[in-house]
Amino acid sequence: MIRKILKWTGVILAGITLVAVSTYTYMSVSMKSRMTKVYAFEKATMEVPTDSAALARGRHLVAIKGCQDCHGTDLEGKVMNDDGAIGRLVAGNLTRGKGGLPAGYEVSDWLAALRHGVHQNGKPLLFMPSHETALLSQQDMAALIAYCRQIPDVDNELPGNDLGPVAIIMSYLGKMPLLSVEKIDHNRPMIARADSTEGVAQGKYLAVSCSGCHRENFKGGEPLAPGFPPVPDITRAGHVGKWTKAEFITTLTSGKTPEGHILKNEDMPWKMTAQYTRSELSSLYDYLQSIQ
Ligand code: HEC
Ligand code: HEC
Structure with missing residues (x-):
């Protein structure tokens, strides 16, 4: 009886291993072909300034x-x-x-x-x-x-x-x-110039750089990779909604939140956000506050 159980356990484990190995092989082959695909976008150039x-x-x-x-x-x-x-x-x-x-x-x-x-x-x-x-x-x-x-x-x-x-x-x-x-819409034309007056429109343009981690809707989500912290909601619904503009700017330039949480630069690149101008940070705040 015991031998029979052991035998079947072995068969099941072997089955599971086989499924796992073939699933991985399938994923790996599929990813490899996507990574080596050759795209033929029309070569375009542009005038590059020197001033x-x-x-x-x-x-x-x-x-x-x-x-x-x-x-x-x-x-x-x-x-x-x-x-x-x-x-x-x-x-x-x-x-x-x-x-x-x-x-x-x-x-x-x-x-x-x-x-x-x-x-x-x-x-x-x-x-x-x-x-x-x-x-x-x-x-x-x-x-x-x-x-x-x-x-x-x-x-x-x-x-x-x-x-x-x-x-x-x-x-x-x-x-x-x-x-x-x-992920790119390759036919989308570039806008000529971005709105550079302080406010929601400039904030929206700048916030593209936050969307990779905080997600397209800025509502955060699961960690970016195993072992990293979850990504917080940075709209009005999250902590940011309770902060003043000054607190938001201090957080993004010092890596310390009003709640006393220390942001590690490897998780949240605050040394990068510290290089935004005050006016750009103010616009980011206005934009994020405008999202429910
Ligand atoms: C999240 C990390 C990351 C950020 C941020 C990033 N890059 Fe990259 N970039 C990479 C990686 C990784 C590669 C190499 C991709 C490869 O070889 O397959 C790369 C490749 C490139 C290439 C292509 C080089 C080549 O060999 O054809 C250029 C140009 C480039 N990056 C410019 C930039 C510029 C300019 C910025 C800022 C606006 C930037 N990158 C921001 C990770 C990044
Ligand atoms: C490379 C990924 C990444 C990028 C890019 C990024 N963030 Fe973050 N951000 C995080 C992670 C992860 C945390 C949470 C860190 C922690 O819990 O310690 C965080 C935390 C924050 C917090 C604190 C939120 C809270 O509830 O305490 C704010 C505010 C914030 N980010 C704003 C921004 C803004 C604005 C941008 C774009 C200019 C941005 N982040 C770009 C990953 C990122």
Whole structure:
């Protein structure tokens, strides 16, 4: 009797293992084909400014859009993560030093990356939030590219991406923003320029950078990856609804909330939000307060 039970337990366990292994294999093959698909977007270029006001704007955008969190302080590239579960995620060297962008990397290639989420060769960029940069105004896009194209060279050769099983499963389930190319509306025209007067409209434009973590509706949700804290609701319905504008600004520039909670920069990038201007933070507050 016992032997029979043991035998059947073994058969069932083997069955479960087989199903798990084949499910994973299926997910992995499917993700691999999506990651290596070659897209053929029409190459477009744009006039890139050289005046100091535009370069200063570009520098500010690099600071407030988190480019340095992933690509490093000097945009020299960085291994963002390297472990067995999620794998190795690498944000490339954006300078023209060794290991950086190839010599023939034109404005049209910058646009392919920032508007469409693909490499020069048409293959998807992994984990690069191009679905957010795609929403930049034409004026900001030009300033951003102009600034990035004149940063000093840094020699920094990096290994390639190598996704682990958790990243593959989470991406398959749509819980990790791996392939922004699949999320972008590629036919959407860029707006010419964004509203730069302080208020709700400017806040909405800026809040695109918060939506990747706080979700499209800013209501937060599950942690972004296993081991991270849940993401809070930052609309009027959450803590933010009880804060004054001054408290909101202090939180985003110091990493400490009015409730005394300390935000870790790895979870909530407050060192990035600290670089927004007061006026931009004020607009973000107005916008978030306008959402129920
Ligand atoms: C969440 C992290 C993250 C942020 C924020 C981010 N990037 Fe990236 N970016 C990446 C990763 C990862 C790659 C490499 C993708 C690959 O090789 O598949 C990448 C690739 C790129 C590329 C393409 C380079 C190439 O080899 O074709 C450009 C250009 C780029 N990023 C510019 C920017 C700029 C400008 C910003 C800020 C507006 C920015 N990135 C913000 C993670 C990020
Ligand atoms: C990389 C992901 C990420 C991005 C980008 C991000 N946040 Fe957060 N944010 C978090 C996480 C995670 C927490 C919760 C951290 C904790 O509980 O310690 C948080 C916390 C907060 C809090 C505190 C909320 C509370 O109830 O205490 C505010 C306010 C906030 N974020 C605003 C913003 C704004 C505004 C932006 C965009 C300009 C933004 N965040 C961008 C991940 C992010």
